Amino acid sequence: MNNSSAPNMTNNGSFSGSFRPWPFPFFSQVGWILGVLVTHSILAVFITFSNLVVLAAFYKNSKLRTTTNLIIISMATADLLVGCVVVPLWLYTADLWFMIGPPFQEWQMKLFRTYTYTDQALGLNSIYQLVLLHGLRSYSIAFPLRHRQLNNRPVIAVCLLVWAICIAFPPVVREVVIPKSCTNCFAYVTLIANIGLPLVLLTIANIILWRSVVKSSRARQKKDTKILVTVAILIGILCVCFLPFLITNVIVTVENIPDFSFKAVMALKFLHFCNSALNPPVYALRHPEIARTFKGMFCSHSARDVGQSTRTRVTNNATTSQALSTVT
Numbered sequence: 184m185n186n187s188s189a190p191n192m193t194n195n196g197s198f199s200g201s202f203r204p205w206p207f208p209f210f211s212q213v214g215w216i217l218g219v220l221v222t223h224s225i226l227a228v229f230i231t232f233s234n235l236v237v238l239a240a241f242y243k244n245s246k247l248r249t250t251t252n253l254i255i256i257s258m259a260t261a262d263l264l265v266g267c268v269v270v271p272l273w274l275y276t277a278d279l280w281f282m283i284g285p286p287f288q289e290w291q292m293k294l295f296r297t298y299t300y301t302d303q304a305l306g307l308n309s310i311y312q313l314v315l316l317h318g319l320r321s322y323s324i325a326f327p328l329r330h331r332q333l334n335n336r337p338v339i340a341v342c343l344l345v346w347a348i349c350i351a352f353p354p355v356v357r358e359v360v361i362p363k364s365c366t367n368c369f370a371y372v373t374l375i376a377n378i379g380l381p382l383v384l385l386t387i388a389n390i391i392l393w394r395s396v397v398k399s400s401r402a403r404q405k406k407d408t409k410i411l412v413t414v415a416i417l418i419g420i421l422c423v424c425f426l427p428f429l430i431t432n433v434i435v436t437v438e439n440i441p442d443f444s445f446k447a448v449m450a451l452k453f454l455h456f457c458n459s460a461l462n463p464p465v466y467a468l469r470h471p472e473i474a475r476t477f478k479g480m481f482c483s484h485s486a487r488d489v490g491q492s493t494r495t496r497v498t499n500n501a502t503t504s505q506a507l508s509t510v511t
Contacts, residue, residue, distance in 0.1 A: 214311050215446075219449055220274065222453065223270055223273070223274055223453065223456075224274075224454065226266075226270065226456055226457070226460060227266045227267070227270040227271060227456075228261060228266070229266070229460050230263070230265055230266025230267075230270070230456070230459045230460045231263060231266035231267045233463035233464070234259045234260075234262045234263040234266065234430060234459070234462075235263060236257070236463065236477065236480070237256075237259040237463050237466060237473075237478065238256065238259055238260070238263070240473055240476040240477060240480065241255075241256050241259075243476060243479075243480065244472065244476040246472055247472055247473060247476065250318075250319070250330070250333055250334070250335055251316070251319050251320065251323060251336050251338075253335060253338050253339060253342065254315055254316040254319060254338065255310055255316070255466060257308075257312050257315070257342040257345075257346070258309065258312045258313065258462060259309045259462070259463070259466075261305050261309055261312065261459075261475065262309070262458075262459035262460075262462055262463075264301075264305055265305050265456060265459040265460060266460075268301060269298070269301055269302050269305060269456070269501055270456055272294070272297070272298035272301070272302075273298060273302070273452060273456075275294070275298075276291075276294060276295045276298050277366045277449070277452075281374070282292065282296070299353070300354055302355045303352075303353040303362065303373070304349045304350045304352065304353055305349075306377065306425065306455075307349040307352060307353075307376060307377065308345060308346060308349040308350075309421065309458060309459070310377060310381050310421065310425070311345050311348075311349065311381065312345060313381075313414075313417055313418065313421060314381050314384045314388070315341060315342070315345060316414065317385055317388045317389075317392075317414045317418070318384070318388050320388075320392070320410050320414055321389075321391045321392040321395070323389040324392055324396065324399075324410070325391050325392070325394075325395040329483075331465060336409075352376065356369065356372055360458070367436055369438050370432065370433045370436040370437060371433070372430070373432070373433070374429060374430075374433050377429050378426070378429060385418065392407075392411065393406060395407070396408065396411070397402050409469075412469070413465070413469040413470070416465055416469065417462065417465055420461045420462070421458055423454075424454050424455055424456075424457050424458035424461070425455060425458060427451055427454060428451040428452065428454065428455045431447075431451060
């Protein structure tokens with residue numbers, strides 16, 4: 184496929200400008216493509232496997248199915264779809280000569296649009312699920328009694344609402360809301376939806392959170408600070424992975440850069456996808472119960488299993504002693 188044949192679609196999954204033609208020989212070109220395939224395939228497998236493990240951990244351990252952790256389940260589901268759906272579609276539609284036939288026939292355009300809208304929907308979902316998680320954490324610290332009385336239904340309803348809005352946002356805004364004459368409007372709307380609004384919501388949640396932490400006791404401050412650090416790590420990972428691609432996408436679109444480096448696009452998208460791979464390790468490292476569940480799933484003699492087997496042996500020994508004394 185000719186690199187200059189990329190459709191003029193500005194969104195989270197593509198740049199509107201054409202890419203530079205390949206400046207290196209055929210074998211170097213093939214080697215570079217194989218490198219992209221290998222690295223992205225490994226990343227896709229890791230994203231899929233790690234998030235499946237997170238979902239399996241929540242299924243296995245009922246203690247993890249708390250009100251707040253329901254949002255982590257929702258985030259892991261979105262990340263799972265990134266690994267098993269979005270990354271393969273990106274490799275197929277990213278000008279790596281896998282599409283057969285003349286460039287961008289009708290079915291290819293539909294597939295490309297499916298990829299871009301799915302990618303943007305899941306990207307938005309990751310951002311706003313994190314905002315929701317931070318908001319619920321802030322609510323639990325600011326109003327602990329009310330949070331304990333909160334059941335799962337409102338949280339599930341809000342998570343589903345976020346999913347519905349994020350799925351509907353890309354096609355509705357691009358095809359219905361924005362006029363066809365405004366070629367750069369979607370880039371600005373994307374930047375506001377992905378960066379502007381989430382930063383405002385996170386800032387409000389942080390103000391509420393810090394005011395509550397300052398007023399709490401020292402023991403409570405230690406626990407709340409740990410929660411703050413965990414959420415801050417997730418937000419930091421999100422910014423590092425998302426911002427370079429989003430900002431570059433807007434610059435390329437608004438400035439109408441005709442020959443943007445294709446290798447830079449692949450690198451930025453790889454970094455973008457890394458967000459879905461980094462969330463599960465953060466859950467495991469920062470959440471003791473999740474870490475214990477992971478250990479129990481992959482280690483035959485985890486700490487909890489050893490403790491349970493020790494208590495079982497003690498109980499069995501006591502029962503045996505009682506039986507022997509009775510016989511005697």
